[in-house]
Amino acid sequence: MTDDRTLVLLKPDAVSRGLTGLILARYEAKGLRIVALRQRMVTPDLAAKHYEEHHGRPYYDTLVEFITSGPVVSLVLEGERAIEVVRLMNGSTDAGVAAPGTIRGDYSLYYQRNIVHASDSPENAAREIALWFQPDEVAPRAST
Numbered sequence: 001m002t003d004d005r006t007l008v009l010l011k012p013d014a015v016s017r018g019l020t021g022l023i024l025a026r027y028e029a030k031g032l033r034i035v036a037l038r039q040r041m042v043t044p045d046l047a048a049k050h051y052e053e054h055h056g057r058p059y060y061d062t063l064v065e066f067i068t069s070g071p072v073v074s075l076v077l078e079g080e081r082a083i084e085v086v087r088l089m090n091g092s093t094d095a096g097v098a099a100p101g102t103i104r105g106d107y108s109l110y111y112q113r114n115i116v117h118a119s120d121s122p123e124n125a126a127r128e129i130a131l132w133f134q135p136d137e138v139a140p141r142a143s144t
Helices: 012-016 020-030 044-050 060-067 082-090 103-107 122-132
Strands: 004-010 033-040 072-079 116-118
Touching (some): 004 020, 012 072, 020 033, 020 072, 020 082, 020 103, 044 122
16 A cells, blocks of 8 residues: 655744744654655645635635745655545544644644644645645655
8 A cells, every 4th residue: 555645834823923843743643754844935826726726715815815924834745645634633624623632622723823733635735735835845655
């Protein structure tokens, strides 16, 4: 079985609150491997490409404004069922009702400032990873 890869973003609220290490440790403790990692300011152009499926929705401008408001840590995680596992670990996108024990349930109360983003499908993971990282910035797949 080939391991999945997923893009994860630690949003400006996670970075500004000093939660980066705690969140990364949770993913690693689960057995996921970090195969790319970078901190940067997000440009409006990258934000628009990342959130293109939301363009035209009432909350689109708020998404772009928030993701560009401070440093973001982007990473690629690899592991068995990584997409599914990471989304379960992150919890509901409505952080106010996210289950305790999930990243959003433990660290956030706000719907649009919900600490993390993770790809929701293999297709979106591939698209998002290509937006956030050059191919030579991502480690080769682990040999099994």
